[in-house]
Amino acid sequence: MKVLVLGGDGYLGWPTALHLSQVGHEVAVVDNFARRGYDFEMGVDSLVPIESLQTRAAVWRELTGKSIGVYIGDLCDADFTYRTVRDFAPDAIVHYAEQRAAPYSMVDRKHAVYTQTNNVVGNLNVLYAIAEINPDIHLVKLGTMGEYGTPNIDIEEGWLEVEHKGRKDRVLFPKRPGSFYHLSKVHDSHNIEFACRIWGLRATDLNQGVVYGQRTPETAMDDRLATRFDYDAVFGTVLNRFVIQAVLGKPLTIYGAGGQTRGFIEIRDTVRCIQLACENPASSGEFRVFNQITEFMSLRQVADTIVNASPDAVRVEHVENPRVEAENHHYKVVHTGLVELGLEPHLLSDTLIESLFEITKRYAHRVRPEAMLPTIDWRKPSSVISN
C-alpha cells in the first residue's frame, strides 16, 4: 500500500512512518515543522536529540534500502495539500498533523484560535483533497480519548445505541471535551462523519489515549532514527513526565486528587494500530471509530507504577490542578475494535518502564526543570507558557 503520513516528523508520526515502511508499505511523510517551532516558543527541546527529517529519511534509506518520501508544507495551504495528494497518490492517509497539546491550546485566545483553525482547516483541506482527487483514499485520523470527557456512562467506540422515550437510534457518542485542543478534534470528528455521509469517503477515527514510551524496533536501530521525548508541562504527557521526574530525583507531581482516570497506550502499540487500520480500511461511506487504548489507569496508579519501578526512592506530590476536570469519576471504555483486527497489547506492567529510565538517565542533563511546572491555568483566559 501507499501510505501518506501527515505530521510524519512528530513524536508518533515518525515511528509510524518507519513501521509502515518496515512492514513493506510505500511511505511518504508531510510536515511543516510546527512542532519543532513550539519548542522555540517554550524554550525547551525533546529530551532525546532528534535529527532533521531529511537526515532521518536518509539514515533509514542507508540502513534498510527503503525510501520514505518527504513533502514539506502546511496542510492549511490547500494548494500544497492537493498537490501532495495528487503527486503521491496514496491508498491511505494517516493524519497526525495537528497541534496536539491541551495546555498549549489553553495559553490564551491566540493559542486557542490557532489550535482550532490549524486543526480544523487542515483537516477540511485533507477531506476536500480526498473527495476531489480520489474518494477511495482511506483517511486514518488521529482523534483523542479526551473527546469524550468523563461521562458517567461507559464510553463506546464513537457511536452509541440510545433508547429514548420508547424509540431507538444509533447516534454519535456525545462529546464533552476538556480543552480547546480536545474540542478541535471533536470538530474534526463531526466534519469527517459528514464527509463520509455526503461524499461516501471512508474514514477511521482513532480516539487515542495517553501515549507513553519512546522506542520502537525501528527507531531503536540507530540513534539518528530516534523520535521526540517531551518532558515539559505543555507537551510532555503524564507517564513520560513522571519517569523524568523520578530520574531527576524530583517528586512526581499529580494534578489534584489523582483519581483522574485515562486510557493509555504504549508507542509500539500505536504504530501497530495504525498499520492495522490501514490494512483493514473502513468501507466506502463508513465513519469508523476505534478507541486506541490498551488499558486505563488513574494518575495515582500511574504514579505508583513509576514509584515501584524506580531504583531510587521517589516521592509523590499533589499540586493544585491547573485543569478543570473531574478528579473522581466513572471511567469504563470499550476498546475491542483494534484487538479484533489483531492488536496484541503491550501493557504497562511489561518491561517497558526500565527502558524509559535508561533513556532518561542518558539525557537527563538536557532537562530544563522549570519547564516541568504547570503555568497554564484553565480557569484563566490568559496565562504565560513558562518561567
Added chain:
Amino acid sequence: MKVLVLGGDGYLGWPTALHLSQVGHEVAVVDNFARRGYDFEMGVDSLVPIESLQTRAAVWRELTGKSIGVYIGDLCDADFTYRTVRDFAPDAIVHYAEQRAAPYSMVDRKHAVYTQTNNVVGNLNVLYAIAEINPDIHLVKLGTMGEYGTPNIDIEEGWLEVEHKGRKDRVLFPKRPGSFYHLSKVHDSHNIEFACRIWGLRATDLNQGVVYGQRTPETAMDDRLATRFDYDAVFGTVLNRFVIQAVLGKPLTIYGAGGQTRGFIEIRDTVRCIQLACENPASSGEFRVFNQITEFMSLRQVADTIVNASPDAVRVEHVENPRVEAENHHYKVVHTGLVELGLEPHLLSDTLIESLFEITKRYAHRVRPEAMLPTIDWRKPSSVISN
C-alpha cells in the same frame, strides 16, 4: 439592560435590535456587512430594498427618539471585538454574526473553510472577550435546529438524559448536522459549553428553526426600517421562497420527496424569543439551550399551506434534492423552554401569509428568477453558486 447585537444589520439582527430598543433596552449593533457582500458574489439582492445601517439607525432615532449605537467591524478581528465589548459594556450579547446559509457553505472548499473559520473564530473571540472583560455578560447565541439533524429519537433542548448499561448521565444531545454551515454551529455549541464549564460564563444557545416572515411592528413603522427578504436558492429559506414562487406564477419547488420535516418560527416570535432570553439570563456557569421553534411541518405541508393561501392557482413541483438528507423521518422536538419564559407563538395558520404575498407583489419586479434554482450539489465537493 444594555444589549449588543452582533450581526445587527442582518435579516434577524436588525429587527431584533429595533425590538429590544422599542421595549426599553439600550442597544448597539455590530456588523461587518459580510451578508451584503454575499449578495454581490451571487448577483442578487434582498427582494425588499434595505437602507444602509447608518440610515436605518438615523431613521429609528428620528421616529422614536431612541438611539441604536453602531460598531462597524469584524469579530474575527479580536482587537475590534474586545474594544467594542469594553466600550459598550453590555449586560447581554446577542450573537447573530455568522455566515448562516447551508448552501453557501457547500459551494466548495473555500466556502466551507470560510464558513467554519469565520463562525468558529468569531465566536471564540466573543467568548474570550466576555471572559477577559466581564464574565457576567450573558451570551445569547443563535444556533440552529439543523445541529441535531434528524435522529430517530425525540429531540430535547440541548441535553439528553441517557441510560446506558445500567448507568445514567445527562449529556449534550448528540449532533449530526447536514452541512458545513450547520457543523460550524455544532462546533460553536461545544466551544460555548466548555467556556461555561471552565470560566463560569452564562450562555443561552438558541437552536432556531427555519424563520419566515419579513415584518415586525417596528420594521413596519417606516419603509426605511425594512429588513431583508431573501428569495434566492442560497440564502432564501423555504417558506419565503415558496411565497415568491407563488406570486411569480412559478411552481413551488420541493427538493425530493418533501417529507423533510423542520421546525419553523415566525420573525415576530424570533425577536420576542431573544428579548425573553436576554431578560431571563442563564445562571453563571450554565449552558442553557432552547429549541427556538413554534411548530414543525414537512416541506409538503408548507407547500400546501402556500397553495391554499395563494389567490392564484399554484403548482407544486418536485425537483431532484441537491442536499443529502432523509426525506422521510421521525421528527418530534421539545420546545417548551421559551414558552415557559412567556413566548406566545404566532402560528403559520394565523394571518401572516397574506402580508407576505403583499410584500412580494410590491417588489416582484426585483426578482432574478434564475437565482431561485439550486445549483449547489451536496454530493459534489465543488459547485458553482448560480447561473
